[in-house]
Amino acid sequence: MSALFWRILGTNGLIFVIGVAALALTPLTVSSRILLSEFVVLALGLTLMVAANALLLRVSLAPLAGLTTLMARMDSLRSGDRLATTPNRDLFRLVDQFNAMLDRLEADRSISTAVVLDAQEAERRRIAQELHDEIGQSLTVVLLELKSVVSRAPEEVAEDLRGVQEVVRSSLDEVRRVAHRLRPGVLDDLGLTSALTSLAGDFSETHGPRVTRRVQTGLEGLGADAELVIYRIAQEGLTNVWRHSGARNAELSLQQEKDGTVVLRVVDDGSGPPKEAGAGIRGMQERAMLIGAQLTIGPAEGGGTEVRLVIPPRGSRPAPGRPAK
Incomplete structure (x- = not known):
């Protein structure tokens, strides 16, 4: 000056x-x-x-x-x-x-966001483990006990006990689904492609929109951090479709271009993009920022909403905990 x-x-x-x-x-x-x-x-x-x-x-x-x-x-x-x-x-x-x-x-x-999200993933893992090991095993024991009691109970009581069995079995299945969503073991064990395929199948079975999958296999150069971000954004995107869009159909696609760029898309035929960004959308934006990816949420062709995540090639992405340039 x-x-x-x-x-x-x-x-x-x-x-x-x-x-x-x-x-x-x-x-x-x-x-x-x-x-x-x-x-x-x-x-x-x-x-x-x-x-x-x-x-x-x-x-x-x-x-x-x-x-x-x-x-x-x-x-x-x-x-x-x-x-x-x-x-x-x-x-x-x-x-x-x-x-x-x-x-x-x-x-x-x-850096702060990375620390928070790492802590969140650790907490998700801990809760999922406790649900599986503690509550899941306890409900399994209850089912076994009920089976033993039903076999010895009079017929008029056994019928009521069978109803209780179904309730407990449904609760056990729900606990397993919640644990799976908190920390999908398939992502660690079988990779991103299988995890996304399983995720789309889970949402299709919840009496929500029919989810079409177009997930490319053999993706290269992503890394564990980017895979987790892709999975969580796909999960949040499908959750928003199921809860808010009123859509009948949705599409989950993951493709890799020739230059190594990976594009994730979650498209539905529902009511259109939200007017204001809620906690879920801001969470997706924070995750995308960590790996230098570009996240856009806007109207889809023909109506509905498109969530689009563009992950640049690994060499041009920032290290975890550093901002993108």
Whole structure:
């Protein structure tokens, strides 16, 4: 900013010196009652000074307009948005410091988000394990005991006990489904393709929309972090279709392009995209940010909603806990 100050001061001083020199070294004078010719000269000098100052300020302060626009559109869940450094050196330090501040804020947020999501996954794993080992085994013991009691009970009581058996069996199945959604063992054991296929099948069996699967096999260069992000976003996307869209059909697709980019799509024929982002959508955005992926949620062709996640090739993705550039 000091450079800008001296440029403005120097420009005004130069114009003043030129005016004084013109009065001192040339026949130009200013009468006590100003003449028309003298008024024209003074008007031209004033116009020149104003024009020079206007041009200087417009060129020098131009980066501030871009800075204001960037600040207005900044989104904490969209990384990599920066103000380009221009040849104008008056405000280059301000622009560089602003971009550096955004880098630090995004790095801190990305690290914090990674820690929170890691803790969330650990808690999901713990709860799923307890559901399976504690509640699941307890319900299994209850079923075995009921089976033994039913075999010895009078017929009029046995019929009621069979009804209790069905309730317990349904509860056991539900506990297993919840544990599976919390931490899908198939993702760890069989990989992303099998996990997504199983996920789509689970939603199709819940009397919700019919889910069509188009999942490519043999995906390369994803890594465990990206696979988990893809699975969780697909899971949240299908959950939103089931709960909110009123759709009859949905499509889950995962394809890899020639350059290594992986594209996940969850498309439905329901009521259209939400007007406001809820906790589920913000969670998807945070997960996408961690791996430098681009997440868009908008209208699908022909109506409904499309959730689209674009994961760049592994070499161009940030390390976990660092912001995308």
